[in-house]
Amino acid sequence: xxxxxxxxxxxxxxxxxxxxxxxxxxxxxxxxxxxxxxxxxxxxxxxxxxxxxxxxxxxxxxxxxxxxxxxxxxxxxxxxxxxxxxxxxxxxxxxxxxxxxxxxxxxxxxxxxxxxxxxxxxxxxxxxxxxxxxxxxxxxxxxxxxxxxxxxxxxxxxxxxxxxxxxxxxxxxxxxxxxxxxxxxxxxxxxxxxxxxxxxxxxxxxxxxxxxxxxxxxxxxxxxxxxxxxxxxxxxxxxxxxxxxxxxxxxxxxxxxxxxxxxxxxxxxxxxxxxxxxxxxxxxxxxxxxxxxxxxxxxxxxxxxxxxxxxxxxxxxxxxxxxxxxxxxxxxxxxxxxxxxxxxxxxxxxxxxxxxxxxxxxxxxxxxxxxxxxxxxxxxxxxxxxxxxxxxxxxxxxxxxxxxxxxxxxxxxxxxxxxxxxxxxxxxxxxxxxxxxxxxxxxxxxxxxxxxxxxxxxxxxxxxxxxxxxxxxxxxxxxxxxxxxxxxxxxxxxxxxxxxxx
Numbered sequence: 001x002x003x004x005x006x007x008x009x010x011x012x013x014x015x016x017x018x019x020x021x022x023x024x025x026x027x028x029x030x031x032x033x034x035x036x037x038x039x040x041x042x043x044x045x046x047x048x049x050x051x052x053x054x055x056x057x058x059x060x061x062x063x064x065x066x067x068x069x070x071x072x073x074x075x076x077x078x079x080x081x082x083x084x085x086x087x088x089x090x091x092x093x094x095x096x097x098x099x100x101x102x103x104x105x106x107x108x109x110x111x112x113x114x115x116x117x118x119x120x121x122x123x124x125x126x127x128x129x130x131x132x133x134x135x136x137x138x139x140x141x142x143x144x145x146x147x148x149x150x151x152x153x154x155x156x157x158x159x160x161x162x163x164x165x166x167x168x169x170x171x172x173x174x175x176x177x178x179x180x181x182x183x184x185x186x187x188x189x190x191x192x193x194x195x196x197x198x199x200x201x202x203x204x205x206x207x208x209x210x211x212x213x214x215x216x217x218x219x220x221x222x223x224x225x226x227x228x229x230x231x232x233x234x235x236x237x238x239x240x241x242x243x244x245x246x247x248x249x250x251x252x253x254x255x256x257x258x259x260x261x262x263x264x265x266x267x268x269x270x271x272x273x274x275x276x277x278x279x280x281x282x283x284x285x286x287x288x289x290x291x292x293x294x295x296x297x298x299x300x301x302x303x304x305x306x307x308x309x310x311x312x313x314x315x316x317x318x319x320x321x322x323x324x325x326x327x328x329x330x331x332x333x334x335x336x337x338x339x340x341x342x343x344x345x346x347x348x349x350x351x352x353x354x355x356x357x358x359x360x361x362x363x364x365x366x367x368x369x370x371x372x373x374x375x376x377x378x379x380x381x382x383x384x385x386x387x388x389x390x391x392x393x394x395x396x397x398x399x400x401x402x403x404x405x406x407x408x409x410x411x412x413x414x415x416x417x418x419x420x421x422x423x424x425x426x427x428x429x430x431x432x433x434x435x436x437x438x439x440x441x442x443x444x445x446x447x448x449x450x451x452x453x454x455x456x457x458x459x460x461x462x463x464x465x466x467x468x469x470x471x472x473x474x475x476x477x478x479x480x481x482x483x484x485x486x487x488x489x490x491x492x493x494x495x496x497x498x499x500x501x502x
Contacts, residue, residue, distance in 0.1 A: 010039075159186045192220060270427070424445060428450055
């Protein structure tokens, strides 16, 4: 049995009302439509946003364009921009509990987890502020006596930033501060399911001193708002995190005007475990990797590729530990797995589990919905006897579902790991350095964890191979992603050429 933490009724729920931020002002929008957010944990409306239209998008892009072309932000010194970003980081820290509550109640995320995410976001903003002062070009004085070359890095311009519902504040913090550090302006669209914390960020940035029009924030549906943000000719770059399917549409829209595109998309991430691994540590990491954020995580370790000799023991131990995972009220500090984002998504997760069972997989733990009388919750689920060709082993479930597959040789493990369309991350567990390095070199993924899983730092680049996306976020080059390079080729002294005497 899973440990249940029954959600407590929300006392005197007051719906929080939000407007949209355009050109430094909080506005209603061209039309009067609104979007209500029902808490996935409690089944009551907790937030209400003004719903943007295409006209609002055009206004926001015009504000960002004007702020970039004529405003002070791109023309400030790096030190000035850095100081504003540092001030914003401090203010995020002051309002951390408010931000954590919004993400917990709107996304169903455990409050203890979200507090760590906000703290990590503060660190990212400070890291981006440091990179602002380190952004520089190159010079070449080795081109001959009469030549000097200088390579500049200039802010790319207006950036459309589109973020998902699973990590509302953390993911916008992996994009926006680096764009701002480079001198760009932005139009930001958080998910219409979890927009609250991003809108509060807009308040923070204005108070920190970001000029009007530099950051504009809209809430709306992807078919209207997102499509306009990715196709508008005055947008120079798109940074998108979301599903692979929507990523393809984003690329198609961007292709109309050949915008630069950065995409962080889906994953079907394996953890490969060999018989010589520390199984106590591995089992803990496997349960964490599968159930963290209710599995609604592109980095989720949703595939265990286990050596046949230890598969039975490992599966039993994981199922046993899964019984101790606390599922329920995201506002309870003891909760480890919160609510599923929408009823439709819960139905999708259950469809993968039932489909796997019909195809011959064994439900070793969980497998069903948890009914508290309101909200939507899924029991942590372990599927054994999974074959690589099953949908649950190939497709992104995005829920607390762990599939156990078996291998016999290192070549088998690598083949299974690389047999999906994704390549975001992977883990390998072995005490043998050669084994870890072999897997690390040959599994096609952007991050390979060795004897750990889902660790990270602002200094380390993040992104994937193949259909997991394009480009990288974080790391020392993150600010450079929001720049163009310009060559200044300078001639010194009198020029000679076709018609000039030598």
